[in-house]
Amino acid sequence: MAYNLFPNSGDMVLNSSASWGPTTNNYRYFRNIVAHEHGHGIGLEHVCPVATTKLMEPYVLTNVDGPQTDDIRGAQRQYGDHMEAVSDALTYAAIPANAQGLTSYTNLSIDDNSDVDLWKIVATAGTRVSLTVIPQGGTYTAGPQTSACDTGTSISASSIQNLKIDVLSSAGTVVFTQDANSLGQAEALTNYEFTTAGTYYLRVAPVTTTNDLQLYSASLTITPAAAIPADVNGDGAVNAADLGVLLAAWGSSLATADINHDGMIDGTDLGLMLSAWTL
Ligand SMILES: [Zn+2]
Structure with a gap:
């Protein structure tokens, strides 16, 4: 029905003579095939076992919609998360879009043994920030494709890296660390107050580095000084x-x-x- 190759011949080919299945769920059958082929185009191979839990299984899935945990982890392991370009270094860390109030993020990741995620905070005296990070991913089974496609390894995707939250000065010096909980658990920096105006950074980092990917969600709240x-x-x-x-x-x-x-x-x-x- 379709194919796509990596790193060369990465132009996806779809068979215009094929029947592209039902229109159910806003053409999910078609959309999942295209998304699966995109997976090949960015370098992902098939995974087993067939459990209809991973878009890169070697058969069409219609019980899930788009990339699943293993597919997202595979893509981010190679390319980083969607914030990667504005979160890796002090010099180009992004100021949150919401200058005050709540911003929520899903599918962020620490993707290897050197990755960190940064937010730039421009504070007046009395500005407070809260940041909660929650490991994502749960547990699933996956492994390389085999002819029977019935084996894999259990992966505890929520327990890959123990995350912590650092508050950094404008020079990048750690001024506070929130690290109350262990592997697989959330960390919450709550109402941290900047007593002097200036530029600061919030940094999510692993407590000890592991060369693997930890997916997480985050909630950032900025409260201006009263x-x-x-x-x-x-x-x-x-x-x-x-x-x-x-x-x-x-x-x-x-x-x-x-x-x-x-x-x-x-x-x-x-x-x-x-x-x-x-x-
Ligand atoms: Zn395929």
Whole structure:
């Protein structure tokens, strides 16, 4: 029906006389064949066993839509993830598209024993960042193609590299490291505050390097400095409404009511609020 070769003759050939299957699921049969041939075009070979879990199995799949975990890992192992060009070095790390609020990413990866992923943060004094990284991939079985195509190796794709999060100064010096959890688990940097204005970087890196690929998802939240820190409800005044928010959060670590950002809503925050009282 189709073929494609790597590294030469990489122009995909589709058989115009073939029946291209049902239109079900927005032409998934056709789309999966084209995506599979693209896999060959970028250098991926067939994988086994036949379990209808990998687009590069040697038969057409219609129970899944497009590249699956093993296919994505194979492509990124060779080419990096979709952020690779703007995340590998301080000099060209990207500023997040959302200057404030949440940006979510899926299918990022640390793809070998030297890869790191960087975000550039331009902060004013009091800007806070939160970054959560979650290993992706689960467990599946895959291996090289054999004539019977019934064997493979179990791969724990979520437990390849133990990830950590570093906060770097503009010069690239590590000023904080978040590394609370072990292999296969998430890491969460929560409300890290930049006390002085400047350029900083967030870096996802492996704790110990392994020459293999760890897929992960990430959530990055940038919270600008409050104009008046004690104005916890953001209405421009420090008054009884803010006191209500603070008392409701008393004893907790609710970030919006934690005026001095020490991880606890307590008498210190109350003192700061009363000294800033405007009504
Ligand atoms: Zn093929």
